[in-house]
Amino acid sequence: KRVTNLDIFSGKFLEDQGEGVLTMTILGGRGGMPAFGEENGGPLDIKKAKSLVQYLQSSAAAAGGAGGADGKALYAKNCAACHGDSGKSLANADLGSKDYLAKRGDVGLMEAILKGKGGMPALGGSVSQGDAQAIVDYLKKAAGGQ
Template sequence: MSMLEEHKHKHPTHDFDGITENRTNRPPAYFSVLFYGLILWGTIFSAYYLLSGWSSDAEFAAKMADHQQQVAEQKPSGPQAAAAAPQMSEEELLNEGKELFAQHCAACHGAAGEGGIGPALDGADYAYGADREAVHLSIAKGREGGMPAFGSQLSATQLEALTGFVLSLQPSGSAAAPAPAAGEPAAEEPAAAAAEGPDAAELYAGNCAACHGADGRGGIGPDLGAGEYKFGKDDAAILESIANGRPGGMPAFGARLSEAQLLSLVEFLKSL
């Protein structure tokens, strides 16, 4: 007879190998309820998340949609945004719009709105309409085909100022963009101002930042702070890229910038 058979549970209490087992007192009732209750709860919980179609991605998307809707309801746009924006004079709006255009739009639409990567803005006809509401919507929400949305980057006042300046580029001007007083330069002359020789940082901001980022770390275009460029990083290669453009979206600036400005930009890009 084996040792196990000799120590079968013949009595409620017995000792085996130094361990005393007492089967007289059962575990408390609440312990059994808790134990089997947890099993039941785990089964129901697993069945719900496995069979109900729930997913963390869907829950996140729903919450994000609710958040975006709340933000949209709190943030006025269009005519409401213009009414809520701090009051500025027409001249101040036009000047701010001109600066914003140089920073965000000139690289694609030309320094004077003459067109480039993007369509010309100095004509009377736009693809999506040339009235104030259509232009504001194009700037704030973007358009298919490459026009980015600036509604999340610019304030309501800035959007209104940029809309007014774009409208001022049209041949007939705009009600929000008053005609310049006698002796003042016309609003369509940013290219002439650029010819006076702005420094390299201003040249970059007006011609490159919209695609390559304000700090040159990339955006629509590649990172200019990288150790190597696709077409070379020596002076001649950089100058060729800026002056004559490159396949894949890099426009040519040789007809827009003077030789001194091109060379200044080359040195600036090498410093990034």
Template sequence: MMSARAVRGNIPATPDGTSASSYTRLFILQKEDAMLLGRWGQPARFSRAILLVTLAVVLSTVAAGCIGASVTSKQLYETNCAECHGEFGNRLPIARLDSKEFLASIGEAGLVAATRDGKGAMPAWGKAKGGPLDDRQIVAIVQYLETGRPQPEKVAQTNLEGDNLDQLIKNPAVLMMLFTVCVLGFLWTMNRVTSH
């Protein structure tokens, strides 16, 4: 906090002849309010702004990493499974990967085991059995089947409407980018308001 002595020398003469002590108190309050100095001599508001921008960038990076993981799962499915099961998992009548009932009847552990070790006509895909996939990749494919795979009717509807706004809004990376832009716009506006 500033003391009255530190500020008194910088007080301009009062234009209306009011007492210097009341003007000094007003000046000190305004000075403390406007210039709570941070470590580098910048206003504390600017330091908070830097913190908010850093937080927004970190969160958007984390969200982008999450999106990257689901893209990898989709690519793993398309590369290793789609040839037999089809793009939407509906090619084999005995193993309908597009059916929530089928997936629920086997369960996540059953799907992982069948993919890793093979079952019936399905070959083993796990590295321990000579396949190309490690356990982490197999779990990623199974989770993709349970949560992230597009359904044929949804894809057809999207293509007919040509409107992907719903999908765009649900994307966490896009939301974080929008949040970052809003924060930066707010900070720019505040900087312009306080600098005038």
């Protein structure tokens, strides 16, 4: 049964609800939606539920559903000062390398963007999860991936 007026691929909906609410809704159910969490007899643990939420968010961002986030512009504004225009300015974080990006994976790259890593500051206060995904998508495309 389809819920009317609810677009789970809408960037606005996903951003408004937030990762925590969406994850808990998937695990515990809500209204007419059944629970999919293991503790409720479903097949998903918290890690799988979070992965599902991240997939929905990245799908919305890729479709322009998160406000049409422009990964190239976001990278230029938030990352290029340290990483350089090509992403190759830091030897230990070669964002221009397809292999480096693949090794880190989308989740690892997004965590570094949002929470910081090593000497890199967290950008989570100024960059949304959708924006972080747009940056990751741009980096992969620029490096010859995707």
